[in-house]
Amino acid sequence: MTKAFKEEKSQAAESSNNIGRSTVQVELDELESQSDEEPHSNDQEQDSTRSDRPKRNKRPPVRYGFEDLVSYALLTSSEDPSTFQEAIESSKKDKWMEAMVEENESLSKNKTWELTELPKGKKPIGCKWVFKKKEAVSEKEGERFKARLVANGYSQRHGIDYDKAFSPVVRHTSIRAVLALVADQDLELEQLDVKTAFLLSFMGIWRKRFSWNNQRGSSNLIGYTRCEYDCCVYVRILEDGSYIFLLLYVDDMLIAAKSMCEVNRLKSLLHKEFEMKDLGVAKKILGMEIRRDREARKLWLSQKNYIRKVLEKFSMLDAKPVSTPLANHFRLSGSQCPKNEEEIENMSKVPYASAVGCLMYAMVCTRPDLAHAVSTVSRQPGTNSVVGYVDADYAGEVDDRRSTTGYVFTLSGGPICWKSILQSIVAMSTTEAEYMAVAEAAKEALWLKGLVKELGLNQGGVQMHCDSQRAIYLAKNQVYHARTKHIDVRFHKIRELIVTGDIVLEKVHTSENAADMLTKPVTTAKFKHCLDLVNVSSL
Structure with missing residues (x-):
């Protein structure tokens, strides 16, 4: 369960004008702290000394490894605002504010967190806004402005719920493997976008509503099996012996199947549980453009x-x-x-x-x-x-x-x-x-x-x-x-x-x-x- 804590100076009556403040803090259950232990006498004597010491600013570690390349690379060469202040001072501030209000409403509607008092001696995990402009799905819609409220996961510590809260992230190899099958078997390829990514980042709603992460990875509701080799790939064998695949990457979903009827059936099931946007035929995933020649059964990925x-x-x-x-x-x-x-x-x-x-x-x-x-x-x-x-x-x-x-x-x-x-x-x-x-x-x-x-x-x-x-x-x-x-x-x-x-x-x-x-x-x-x-x- 995700919990939101009240700050002493912020009351429930605050309106959406405070949308950019860090008034919402997130903590995971079982987050332990050494401060829960009984203080020693030596610690009490040094309290005054410690309070006089300058506090160092905590910053997220800079990593250039293979694990978090998507969030890093999609922001490096972008003109999107990196902070709330930049968003409200930009020429598109109305669009960004609308996106943040929509995100807040979606979080409230889905009861993402439970408002409670911060336990004594506990340190909450902070949140920040992430902004992203996405290319138009069709000429009528124009580009989309998206704002996400995310937890500062870098402030977690190893051994204390470090591996229990995570976003569902499919491996790039799995994406390419499924796309290879899409080209070779001429499968339908559709894409969905979940409006509230905060829920998915803790995987709780998947466990609660679909039971996709129970023993052996099978689902009692819709019969999907989670792959043992990639927990973000779900597979179902249909009556005609063909397969339908569902791939998850935080708030992006890819669905591949031979029958468009089966694709639409899965979309309907997902729409009942989540607020999401149907993007139609997949044209771009994680910054990779998808181009197909279905007659020749060829598919290209491009990052031009x-x-x-x-x-x-x-x-x-x-x-x-x-x-x-x-x-x-x-x-x-x-x-x-x-x-x-x-x-x-x-x-x-x-x-x-x-x-x-x-x-x-x-x-x-x-x-x-x-x-x-x-x-x-x-x-x-x-x-x-x-x-x-x-x-x-x-x-x-x-x-x-x-x-x-x-x-x-x-x-x-x-x-x-x-x-x-x-x-x-x-x-x-x-x-x-x-x-x-x-x-x-x-x-x-x-x-x-x-x-x-x-x-x-x-x-x-x-x-x-x-x-x-x-x-x-x-x-x-x-x-x-x-x-x-x-x-x-x-x-x-x-x-x-x-x-x-x-x-x-x-x-x-x-x-x-x-x-x-x-x-x-x-x-x-x-x-x-x-x-x-x-x-x-x-x-």
Whole structure:
């Protein structure tokens, strides 16, 4: 249950004029605090001293990892207001105020929180407004102004309800996997937008009304099953043997099915429980534009507008384009970091982290060709089945001589999952580096196999292509080798997966390994060929 606490100076009689104040505070049940403990005498003696100390301002941590890229990237290159003050001072203040009033009314109507007194010694979690303009669904409607009231989750602490409150966020890989099935099986693809995201952020209403998160993930109301491999993907097998999929990303929903009647039936069920807007045929999700050629059974994902905004943000619209993200002679080293105060001062004026964050979101969503480049600068077959390519660049890191692992998986010929990352330990040979890369890719392959199986595909062993014959031999041969006895046992899991048939490891020529572009800079011709192998092209 979400609780809202009264502040001493704010009364219930306050009107919507106070909509921008932080008068509403949120706390989760079972939020414990050390202040509940009996104070010691020493603590009492130091109270006066503590009160005189200056209080440090708490700020959310700045992260440029893979976990919160959507909220970060969708705001980086936007002209939307970032604070309440900016919203009411903008030329569109009437629109923003209308959006905030609508959000408040929706929260009240759905009884999102229970007004109560703040328990003694408890510290509530604050809230803030997030503003976003969304493109028009149709020419008649025009652009939409949305305001969301969100909890400052960064003020939570590990071990105290840190993992109990979260937004339902589907993995990008799951989105691409379902879209691959949409293209291949010519499914209907519809989109919905929930008006009140605050409810979804705590998942409580899903548990309460649909029981989608009970044991085994089955629903007693409408017969949907939650995927074990992605808790934000729901599947139902229809009477004719076809499938209907529901994907959740906070307040955005995607529905895919062969029959439009089944899609409309699910929409009706959802409309009874939530206030939502039917956006019709899905054209854009999480900043990714969706284009389809249903006759040819092809689907494209594009971030053209997002990338254009990023270029505008960093004044690079007129920059000269290049054929590859990194030249094949390009190398970065820690020795190139600023060393003296003057260099540090100059570098502080460069929005390096912001640029990397923007590129990282593009890479995670639609651009596997940027994976190795982003990985570098951020270090301070066509059948209806999953196919993978894996490669390693031995000792490519200049500073500590670690190797780079790169892999990409395709479904129905299109890339759905990729990664470029430094290996955690130093490999002592090319074979060892390739072997560890295969083991790392095998973990993702196992997850993908489970996911597509729940999506209705009869997936056998996942084919993984590697260009190292020695690494393949090492993975298939369990005989003791003196030269490989030092390899960590966790990497030998690949041997078990090959024996059970979950992974089918095959040799591919280096020139035909699409993962080559994810481990090191390559020539223009090789780079374009790698993109062709995974069907990545310009629109």
